[in-house]
Amino acid sequence: MLWRLRPFVPDDLNGWRVLDVGCNAGFYGFEPARRGASVLGIDVDAHCLDQARWAAGQLGLHSKVEFRQMEVCVLARDSASFDMVGLRGVFYHLRYPMLALDLLAERTRRRLMFQTLTMPGDSVYGPVDNCPIEDRTPLLESGWARMAFIEHRLAEDPTNRWRPTTPGGGDASSERPAHRGAPRP
Numbered sequence: 687m688l689w690r691l692r693p694f695v696p697d698d699l700n701g702w703r704v705l706d707v708g709c710n711a712g713f714y715g716f717e718p719a720r721r722g723a724s725v726l727g728i729d730v731d732a733h734c735l736d737q738a739r740w741a742a743g744q745l746g747l748h749s750k751v752e753f754r755q756m757e758v759c760v761l762a763r764d765s766a767s768f769d770m771v772g773l774r775g776v777f778y779h780l781r782y783p784m785l786a787l788d789l790l791a792e793r794t795r796r797r798l799m800f801q802t803l804t805m806p807g808d809s810v811y812g813p814v815d816n817c818p819i820e821d822r823t824p825l826l827e828s829g830w831a832r833m834a835f836i837e838h839r840l841a842e843d844p845t846n847r848w849r850p851t852t853p854g855g856g857d858a859s860s861e862r863p864a865h866r867g868a869p870r871p
């Protein structure tokens with residue numbers, strides 16, 4: 687994954703504020719910190735955060751990274767914004783995934799890095815500007831953008847709630863956040 691991110695991350699991140707959502711043991715926050723960024727990693731799992739703090743100390747980065755136990759949607763109570771935001775391996779765990787994406791897009795000044803497990807297949811239906819209510823058959827076509835809801839467990843994990851299709855069938859990294867909340871443009 688790291689080599690795929692490289693073209694999107696400047697070598698010098700001095701002055702950048704970085705948010706890593708679902709930071710786990712801190713891995714994706716350490717390289718931005720080495721490049722000069724001030725990093726906030728949030729996660730719901732206290733044990734992971736203990737590991738992240740330990741790793742930051744081992745790497746001599748404790749003054750550049752902060753780890754907080756926090757659910758992503760709690761960001762709604764805070765107007766803080768960030769130059770770069772990472773949401774990797776988290777989207778499909780969230781109870782309100784689009785709310786989280788809207789919140790993060792609103793708080794991203796420069797780059798939003800989004801990665802998720804997806805449904806199998808990479809066909810894309812469209813583009814479609816509109817769909818009449820009388821004929822919704824396109825929604826059943828292969829490639830129509832979908833989110834699969836997982837009612838109980840996937841891979842034995844009850845926090846796996848969703849799997850989206852892959853929009854555009856390609857890499858989800860982009861220079862600027864493409865997702866915007868309602869109203870649609």
Ligand SMILES: C[S@@+](CC[C@H](N)C(=O)[O-])C[C@H]1O[C@@H](n2cnc3c(N)ncnc32)[C@H](O)[C@@H]1O
Binds near residue numbers: 707710731757775
């Ligand atoms: C599959 S791991 C991904 C870790 C890391 N981002 C990566 O890409 O390697 C998912 C992480 O998201 C955290 N997480 C799950 N739901 C969350 C939520 N609602 N808010 C914040 N973190 C969450 C989990 O505790 C876990 O550490």
